Amino acid sequence: MPKNNDMSSVNTNCASCSFRELCLPLGLNEREVEMLDDLVSHKCKIQRGEFLHRAGLNFQSLYAVRRGFFKTYILEKDGRQQVTGFFMTGELLGLDAISTEIHTCDAVALEDSEVCEVPFARLEEMSRNIPTLMHHFHKIMSREIVKDHGVMMLLGSMKAEERLATFLINLSRRFFKRGYSSSDFVLRMTREEIGSYLGLKLETVSRAFSRLQDEDIISVDNKHINIHDMDRLRNKVGNS
Amino acid sequence: MPKNNDMSSVNTNCASCSFRELCLPLGLNEREVEMLDDLVSHKCKIQRGEFLHRAGLNFQSLYAVRRGFFKTYILEKDGRQQVTGFFMTGELLGLDAISTEIHTCDAVALEDSEVCEVPFARLEEMSRNIPTLMHHFHKIMSREIVKDHGVMMLLGSMKAEERLATFLINLSRRFFKRGYSSSDFVLRMTREEIGSYLGLKLETVSRAFSRLQDEDIISVDNKHINIHDMDRLRNKVGNS
């Protein structure tokens, strides 16, 4: 469980948050955002490598990423690990735990991060009085399901290079939405973590990177990726 | 969109439905079930092979399976198809469409079926006044996410035989919950559909069935499956 690091000094409410349109407050009016602000008053910092939550522990709150980058993964009894998602600013963690009120996955910060805690019981209560909030929350959960179906398609029927291309395109779009370059970014995760997410071994991920680089579609310098030719990258997926 | 076949003759309300504990009404009191009944008054029949909904069409309602069996799948531009789920009695279809209010997948009946239509806008409205209903609906959505993460694990890190074993164990448990035999059942889907769901070719599915049969763990007679040794079937998964 995240510690109670004090962050009240900074001006960190939803109303003034530059990512509010990517996050829970989307579509709310001023008054409603203020109510929500009351709910998510508690923020906390998570250092790189620390857990935001762990599988098996009690669920109380959702967490909205305010700054930073997370991965979530589930573990099999035999130790196999499956990365189930990467989360960046404005995205909501913990939705899987509503079902049983116990977290089903571990969430780790891949860089120094900050999250806004959203006590779930109070969110449900508040959403009774703010239909827009309830509806938007439903959309967020639904979007998570759609996202997962996309990953199932990727894992179920794409080849290594297609998977990586799809992954890069997805990252690119998410960076862009947040005001960063869509063609030039730094990966926060290792090849192994990418591999786990994409159902590939790290060597295969590395080879796929190299091949895309050899074809002058991207350039790879360790974690630093530059997409030279987005069109040809897009053509990599769905033309097998 | 399903047709308006009249089914009012049969006694088909939630209050008397034998699957209510598997479905939306779980946890509601008598009065609340009555309110829900008012909401889901419209039932309809779907013949085997007919669509319950299609990708790209407008979303209005969720559908609870009352009787029968469905598959959902998404299509890539290049024609590749990924089965994203199989749905049986009491399970809810259409959750993916809440996000954009457009269906993202096709849903087809694999046998003659009946569904209860749940107009989503009215469900949201009603859940404002029935916190138990809202909370349970959130649990259902969350459970869908957890389920999808399980499939990601399966697709991302299991071998063919493990995938099939996992699939059979899952089906077995779901049949059991519905009062059917957990060791003896008839598959509603083809090898190709199983393969699509499990990220395998139909030949591989067939071979995996044959191998499990050769080991006397199950017996396979076309679509009819009998699980002889559940323990050894369970051991097939997670011991690679």
Next chain:
DNA sequence: CGTACGTTTGACTCTGTTCAATTGCCGTGG
């Protein structure tokens, strides 16, 4: 500055795919 970790690359292996042939099952129509 040195160590540990992450990454790249090569050679070989193996699992699952592809292609093809055969069998079995079910519904349709003669």
Next chain:
DNA sequence: CCACGGCAATTGAACAGAGTCAAACGTACG
């Protein structure tokens, strides 16, 4: 009622893509 046609399933053989094992290099962090 039986014959036919079509679809689903099984099985084999050859092939390809990703996994495994291993070595070497680069980078980052203490």
